[in-house]
Amino acid sequence: MPYIQIKAYPKDENIKKKVAQKIEEVFLEEWGCKKEAISVSFEEIDPANWENTVVKPLIEPNKDKMYILNGENNK
Secondary structure (H helix, E strand, C coil): CCEEEEEECCCCHHHHHHHHHHHHHHHHHHHCCCHHHCEEEEEECCHHHHHHHHHHHHHHHHHHHCCEECCEECC
């Protein structure tokens, strides 16, 4: 715990590594979990498929669980 899965437009490996490291730092510092417990993955989604792959099946049905939605605080 935790397992963090990020669905995003394609980015280069260096950017994904930096983002994963920053996420890890936040969970170590703020969440208080052990380094061995953190898993971060990326799934690249083509922009043309974003609506049908992410928005409709994942975001829309879970709007009440979103802390940030479309760049705005949702909680």
